[in-house]
Amino acid sequence: MPPPLEQPPPPPSLSPAETLDDITQLLTKLLPATLSITSFASRWQVLRSKLASLKSMISELSDSSHWSDNPLVLALLPNLYATLVRVQTLCHQCCDCSFTPGKLLMQSDLDMCAGWLSKQIHDLDLLLRSGVLRQSTAIVLSHPSINSSKEDLSLFVKDLFTRLQIGGTEFKKKALDSLIQLLSEDDKAAVLVSKDGDVGYLISLLDVNNVNPFVREQAVLAVSMLASINEQSRKCVFEEGALGPLLRIIDSGSMPLKEKAALALECITADPENAWAVSAYGGVSILVELCKSGSVVAQSHAIGVIRNVSTNEDVRTALAEEGAIPMLLQFLVSGDASVQEKAANCVAILASSSEYLRSLLLREKGLHRLLQLLNELSNSDTMEHVLRAIFSLSGTESAFRILSSSTAFIVQVADLIKHGNLILQHISASLLAKLSISENNKRAISGCMGPLVKLMESAKPDGLQEVAANALVSLLAVRSNRKELVRDEKSVMRLVQMLDPRNDFVSKKFPIAVVSAIMAGGSQGCRKRLLAAGAYGHLQRLVEMEVVGAKKALQRLSGNRLTNIFTRTWRE
Incomplete structure (x- = not known):
């Protein structure tokens, strides 16, 4: 029995034009010859269809002005010619009644020839559709400069991906080198690559x-760059199915590959619409393992991915089941600032999501870790995440008691109200308003009352005016704090200006509540300073406007003597 058919070797060296002529002649002979074959009719029908398609493509190729300059064509034609010679041999054998090969062997040989032709037709079609054969080699191969036109860049990308798909290993290496260089030099090229390149391949x-x-x-490097450059190329990478292959690399690749793959995933999952898919691919356990055993770079990106996907409820459940919470808390006290920030962000998301996760965080001494990190931080972004996590945990009874009784924490929060950015001030004021603070600690942080009054003037972010007012009212429960605040002329003037009915930037209920708190003890000194600043007139107009709380605040400010006068006037 003859041996099975093998991939044919290319013919002896011929010029490109000679090879193309020989291919054309072979096709001209083979197409009519296959019509008379009666054995294996269905397989020959498939081959005949491929030969007809190939003939049309060869005709189009010969009409291309620069086909003979393209190295991909020069590599493709000899192999194509060799395949056609094999098809011709099989054609003669099937037409020869005296030739009796094994049926299964002939079927296999015909199928293999059909497979070779399919691959070569695909490559030739790719070359023809790319448009690179209509341009000179000098234009196609030269690396585009920063001032190149969009057309030249597009043509270069098409040629690059053609080489990547059709060429052998050396062609692929050079194509990838060119792609990486292009992406590193010009971010706008990523859009062209996602549009004109075959990112799926x-x-x-x-x-x-x-x-x-x-x-x-x-x-892997090229995909990572595409995922990290801009939204369009990142979307293309996701839609072309990169998530699964990237997770497999993280699972079993070398550490340098894991780092690049994790970076790509972090960028892809930054889009909430993509984040859910990590769980669908079973990626949570893979990412947790990378956090435990990866390099610092790989850990940073892996935690970034976990932070991105933790907004999904199913992922949060999986994280708890995979034991990710102790690991995340450990990263809070690691030495790498990037890892700390991402871990703190993730912990804040988990702490805000459910009572179950808050209990897990507290069981693993999460509050202790957060307070420890808060004492050491200088990065405001990480500090924001830590404060948000602490605020969420303060909703549990045990954490509430610990935070309310911690003088060091309360002083630190008050210091952030005085010196932090607006976001830190907002969260800190929310904590002061929420916690049950002792009188001694309220006295200790009286210096933050002026900044709280100033925060009451801020229209943004939403809710800041309310928490600032509530925190201030809480501190004014202490008599000495009331006296200290009214001695601050700037704060008193700000407060009175907020009472002005013409001031639309502040809801009147907040300064009214503060004035009521100041006058709760009936201090004559406090009353004189507020009256001198003009609070009485504004409150009187607010009463006439029937603003809630204004009447009570005016009564406290007026005292017994003025109350009778005001009541008589009001009735009249």
């Missing part, structure tokens, strides 16, 4: 079984 190179290690490594 690039992603297929991430598979360990498809290519040699160097090509795979460069492909």
